[in-house]
Amino acid sequence: MSSGGLNMSRRIRRTPYTDRVEAVGVRGFSVVNHMLLPKAFQKSVEEDYFHLREHVQIWDVSVQRQVEIKGRDATQLIQWMTSRDISKATIGQCLYVPLVDEKGGMINDPVLLKLEEDRYWLSIADSDVLLWAKGLALGAGMEVDIDEPDVSPLAIQGPKAEDLMAKVFGEEIRQVKFFRYDRFNFKNTSQVIARSGYSKQGGFEIYLDDSTLGHDLWDTIWAAGQSFNISPGCPNLIERIEGGLFSYGNEMTRQNNPLECGMNDYVVLDGSIDFIGLNALRKIKADGITKQIRAILFDGSPCPTCSKPWPVMAGDNKNIKIGEVTSGIYSPRLEKNIGLSMIDRDYWSSGQKVTVQCADGLVREGVVSTLPLVESLI
């Protein structure tokens, strides 16, 4: 999975947990939002995958930086930024909100946390939403304060996550519903904890609002987690592809719109809300989208790392390019290669036969599938 070393500098920021992930043997990182994201530990991706599905893991996801927007015009600015209707959002709710530009292109796909009536966090993927929001507000003369608070999310993921979290934060945490958050005490501080996370195995994200508590929080959960067979982990590529979880910058970029990403439920075009890109998305919808994200199952030997999109060709004509695989890996459980891909309209039906031209030069035969992959196979 890794190719060469990652050269460190202050610019690639360490997190409050980096000392700890180093202590438990991190083997590889990625860089997201100018910050280190642990991506490999002692276990192989396959071992990590099976562990995540059975036990509980602790993930340093501090790279999910918060963009805090507060002030009189905060709600107005955020609604302007997203195609999803946020007017009925309540304090305690988390909302997945596509952010789009004036052409309908994806700027980011953060989770929005409503903290107060005029105060929000956008928990972002890999692009400088802070600069986007500040630019918009400054240009339009909006009355908001926008900054990156000292918040460093730590994810606890896996089927044993709830038991572990109840042991640390009390039984009340079991009452927190999916994509809701509440506040819990940690060392006499009040911390936002949501039932959410970048896996389909269940779990929580602790939005630690004070980096000086990072070691304490890690150590507390690590100690409590020993009886649950806790392991250090990170978003698992096999699990996220099977679960149909997208990654901004991988599955979609600014060249894609949210309809291509299947986010129709979060694209309100009836005029009840106004946002950047409304007109562009109306036209795109009226014309009909030309491609959309699909899962793909393909045969052959385990595929290499997908570091640039692999061409997908029609199964019956290897000269017709019908799309691209954007993330791919071998699933030991499905015993097939699996991928996420952007596929042209005429070929996106489930069962469509394809060939995938991987970077190793091998051509693998496969089939288009609906998302999420695992449910579609059941």
Add this chain to the structure above:
Amino acid sequence: MSSGGLNMSRRIRRTPYTDRVEAVGVRGFSVVNHMLLPKAFQKSVEEDYFHLREHVQIWDVSVQRQVEIKGRDATQLIQWMTSRDISKATIGQCLYVPLVDEKGGMINDPVLLKLEEDRYWLSIADSDVLLWAKGLALGAGMEVDIDEPDVSPLAIQGPKAEDLMAKVFGEEIRQVKFFRYDRFNFKNTSQVIARSGYSKQGGFEIYLDDSTLGHDLWDTIWAAGQSFNISPGCPNLIERIEGGLFSYGNEMTRQNNPLECGMNDYVVLDGSIDFIGLNALRKIKADGITKQIRAILFDGSPCPTCSKPWPVMAGDNKNIKIGEVTSGIYSPRLEKNIGLSMIDRDYWSSGQKVTVQCADGLVREGVVSTLPLVESLI
């Protein structure tokens, strides 16, 4: 210099030259602007440093992404974004332009290329200036088109760079002055080539405006460079610290203003231009800045990699923190550790004795110096 592997994915974009840098044995990367920056080859940093000072190197600096701003309001938008007066900029000129926010904080420190009266490239450091510029323009209703063109800079650096470039592009290239560019033919395309680069050894940057020519360009220069002892390279930490070249995200962040970075010549506060942050910077200047970037020379064993700022303490009182080292490395030529640092006003005089608390736990004695370090030592 490297710690663990870098996990690859499409999100961390390859460049038109990545295949070639892999072929010549790249050992490590950094990530800048969501793209791979080669940072280590077969030579050690020290060997690379001496080679760069004597011969010529080819650097994949595609991460210097261009933000193209064109249209009726292009000049107005760019002037609004920078504290430097760009009204007298001419086509063919390159200008180092601090971009600041409403508090005077550094957003980026790109090089501006004026291509036409209403068309510019900002050749950026590591932050999404595209989102900042688009946000400002959209918010203010400016008539501009902003995008990232398919431009991938390749730097040719070192004392033999001019001879090599003349061999490839013709003798006229010798006429290009420092921080000027002209257009040269490559495979029947017209390419922008500037006399510039992220070293003090002289050289050029080719703004290759067509990624499909990447292999051709690399191979052409590589072949022509054999008689000049060409080597693959990258920005060299020893050379850039000695030369006093700053790195956005390392020496300064949004928490710093351009006056703290010693960019006084590029901060026009007399009212002849209006820009975001003018009022904030006037106040900062009137109050007097409280810290500024300085070089630092310090003794002891070669220092480790500076992946988070090292505290700098007063030489006569190790309890008084007077600043932070933001980049540091051992210089085999000066036979000392060298660093760039942000130092408090009361202690920033040349010759001030300090101690540096490196991440390896060792305390090293040193002295504050002016910039650039090498000239100040002559």
